Amino acid sequence: MELRKLLKNIKPVAIKGNEDIDVTGVNINSRLIGKGNLFIAMKGTQVDGHRFIGGAVEAGAVAVMCEELPSELDGGVTYVQVESTEDAAGKVATVFYGEPSKKLKLVGVTGTNGKTTIATLLYNMFTKLGYKCGLLSTVCNYIVDEKVPADHTTPDPIELNALLARMVEAGCEYAFMECSSHAIAQKRIGGLHFAGGVFTNLTRDHLDYHKTFENYRNAKKAFFDGLPKTAFAITNADDKNGMVMVQNTKAVVKTYSTRSMADFKGRLLECHFEGMYLEIDGREVGVQFIGKFNLSNLLAVYGAAVMLGQKPEDVLLVLSTLHSVNGRLEPIHSPEGFTAIVDYAHTPDALKNVLGAIHEVLDGRGHLITVCGAGGNRDKGKRPLMAQEAVAQSDKVIITSDNPRFEEPQDIINDMLAGLNAQQMKKVISIADRREAIRTACMMAGKGDVVLIAGKGHEDYQEIKGVKHHFDDHEVVRDFIGTEERKS
Numbered sequence: 206m207e208l209r210k211l212l213k214n215i216k217p218v219a220i221k222g223n224e225d226i227d228v229t230g231v232n233i234n235s236r237l238i239g240k241g242n243l244f245i246a247m248k249g250t251q252v253d254g255h256r257f258i259g260g261a262v263e264a265g266a267v268a269v270m271c272e273e274l275p276s277e278l279d280g281g282v283t284y285v286q287v288e289s290t291e292d293a294a295g296k297v298a299t300v301f302y303g304e305p306s307k308k309l310k311l312v313g314v315t316g317t318n319g320k321t322t323i324a325t326l327l328y329n330m331f332t333k334l335g336y337k338c339g340l341l342s343t344v345c346n347y348i349v350d351e352k353v354p355a356d357h358t359t360p361d362p363i364e365l366n367a368l369l370a371r372m373v374e375a376g377c378e379y380a381f382m383e384c385s386s387h388a389i390a391q392k393r394i395g396g397l398h399f400a401g402g403v404f405t406n407l408t409r410d411h412l413d414y415h416k417t418f419e420n421y422r423n424a425k426k427a428f429f430d431g432l433p434k435t436a437f438a439i440t441n442a443d444d445k446n447g448m449v450m451v452q453n454t455k456a457v458v459k460t461y462s463t464r465s466m467a468d469f470k471g472r473l474l475e476c477h478f479e480g481m482y483l484e485i486d487g488r489e490v491g492v493q494f495i496g497k498f499n500l501s502n503l504l505a506v507y508g509a510a511v512m513l514g515q516k517p518e519d520v521l522l523v524l525s526t527l528h529s530v531n532g533r534l535e536p537i538h539s540p541e542g543f544t545a546i547v548d549y550a551h552t553p554d555a556l557k558n559v560l561g562a563i564h565e566v567l568d569g570r571g572h573l574i575t576v577c578g579a580g581g582n583r584d585k586g587k588r589p590l591m592a593q594e595a596v597a598q599s600d601k602v603i604i605t606s607d608n609p610r611f612e613e614p615q616d617i618i619n620d621m622l623a624g625l626n627a628q629q630m631k632k633v634i635s636i637a638d639r640r641e642a643i644r645t646a647c648m649m650a651g652k653g654d655v656v657l658i659a660g661k662g663h664e665d666y667q668e669i670k671g672v673k674h675h676f677d678d679h680e681v682v683r684d685f686i687g688t689e690e691r692k693s
């Protein structure tokens with residue numbers, strides 16, 4: 206594509222060199238630059254991408270986009286100076302890939318918890334309704350039924366637009382994606398055209414990155430501020446920040462609620478370990494999910510599907526056939542009669558909710574044993590709070606390792622234990638080896654009890670000092686209790 210065309214949505218501060226050159230690719234990473242590419246130099250949290258301009262040119266870049274021009278310019282290269290490369294990257298990437306989001310109905314889901322659940326269920330639902338769909342999520346990306354492994358909840362702007370373009374090429378009509386707060390703040394979704402946005406909820410997470418809760422909230426809100434007036438914005442009226450999110454949006458606002466008047470209203474009628482019986486907009490429906498928060502998630506899915514033009518009765522029919530997303534409140538029943546539940550709760554609020562959801566079903570009839578840890582090189586402030594939440598609603602807690610990354614597992618465990626007083630400590634043991642922790646919990650469980658294994662959900666690795674070792678909570682449980690994997 207001609208460089209001049211590529212720049213159509215941005216206002217450069219200066220251009221040095223020829224704009225009428227052909228650009229064969231765009232990247233923000235010099236290590237991925239090939240012959241004829243445009244390299245966009247971004248100031249990151251670790252290094253300044255401007256350092257790699259020389260390397261990118263050596264690797265074949267014919268154009269460079271940057272905030273500061275290098276002191277020596279290469280005669281064969283066109284330099285495009287912009288105020289913010291972070292802002293420009295998404296806009297340029299989307300033009301390069303043929304503005305794929307305009308050729309799809311793209312729905313973004315944001316909020317602290319529930320993004321993967323909602324985006325995946327929308328993808329599953331629209332696939333069952335007979336449409337070709339794409340999915341960008343923490344667990345895995347899909348182009349129709351082709352799996353593309355995901356490194357991030359939201360890919361960088363280049364990969365993101367490349368994936369959307371592949372969805373268009375594969376004939377997809379819909380795409381559903383998670384928008385993480387990091388991605389919104391870093392403008393990874395810049396230049397995308399959304400048909401709709403969904404807000405789940407907002408509680409503490411990622412304060413290591415955003416510093417204050419207000420910054421974190423504003424990052425999420427920026428997604429709704431940027432929606433066009435042709436889009437819908439579905440928000441959770443039960444969350445205290447639900448209406449704040451859509452305060453300044455141009456999109457058509459719709460609400461969902463399990464408690465008060467809303468555009469999409471739901472009520473829990475009954476729950477068991479096999480599922481719940483719900484009333485949604487006056488119709489009764491049985492679903493294969495547990496936990497009141499899943500009622501909220503399902504209302505968001507229902508609302509988005511209706512806003513995308515589906516008939517409520519068709520949506521509810523499909524909703525009743527969907528089942529839990531990998532590692533999200535996923536039950537594994539043991540022959541001895543206890544239930545292990547693998548869940549991705551890795552924030553204090555998610556732990557509180559997941560434990561609450563289990564109690565709704567246990568209803569005082571069995572014990573609850575929780576295995577949990579916290580990730581290394583992530584928000585330290587949440588560690589003691591997670592331990593407190595686990596203790597508050599469990600009969601026994603085994604504190605263990607999650608992904609220690611570059612930290613010492615025992616240091617993370619100690620940070621968690623520091624949140625507990627002597628009384629609370631009576632319920633707690635710590636076993637740094639996660640496999641041993643899970644086995645011990647299963648050994649302690651009797652008929653009717655529940656073992657919650659929280660924090661890693663779908664992850665099939667444990668990241669220790671930069672190396673991902675194979676580790677799968679489901680597998681450890683199944684090895685111990687001797688049952689087979691779920692088929693679909």
Ligand SMILES: CC(=O)N[C@H]1[C@@H](OP(=O)(O)OP(=O)(O)OC[C@H]2O[C@@H](n3ccc(=O)[nH]c3=O)[C@H](O)[C@@H]2O)O[C@H](CO)[C@@H](O)[C@@H]1O[C@H](C)C(=O)N[C@@H](C)C(=O)N[C@H](CCC(=O)O)C(=O)O
Pocket residue numbers: 233234235236246247248249250251252253254255257343356357358359360361362385386387388391414
């Ligand atoms: C803190 C954070 O979000 N970092 C992301 C950010 O990296 P960064 O700005 O720190 O990049 P950097 O390493 O300083 O490099 C700066 C620039 O120089 C470039 N570079 C670097 C080295 C080189 O040799 N050549 C080169 O060109 C890099 O490509 C980059 O463009 O931009 C990169 C490209 O988009 C991301 O890969 C990277 O994600 C890191 C790996 C990460 O762990 N991010 C996590 C925290 C994250 O984003 N998580 C959220 C989900 C959280 C949730 O579940 O809610 C996500 O969306 O997954």
Ligand SMILES: Nc1ncnc2c1ncn2[C@@H]1O[C@H](COP(=O)(O)OP(=O)(O)OP(=O)(O)O)[C@@H](O)[C@H]1O
Pocket residue numbers: 316317318319320321322323343358383405406498499501502532533534548549550551554555556558559662
């Ligand atoms: N609506 C909800 N409210 C509160 N907790 C929830 C909700 N939905 C899911 N959870 C809990 O949060 C965990 C993560 O859910 P999910 O993966 O859907 O969220 P996410 O927003 O994609 O998370 P991430 O930011 O890590 O990608 C689940 O395992 C569950 O314990």
Ligand SMILES: N[C@H](CCC[C@H](N)C(=O)O)C(=O)O
Pocket residue numbers: 358551579580581583607608660661664
């Ligand atoms: N997307 C989240 C996932 C955390 C999952 C947990 N298992 C951990 O490793 O901390 C993050 O990167 O902060």
Ligand SMILES: [Mg+2]
Pocket residue numbers: 320321342343344358383
């Ligand atoms: Mg997710």
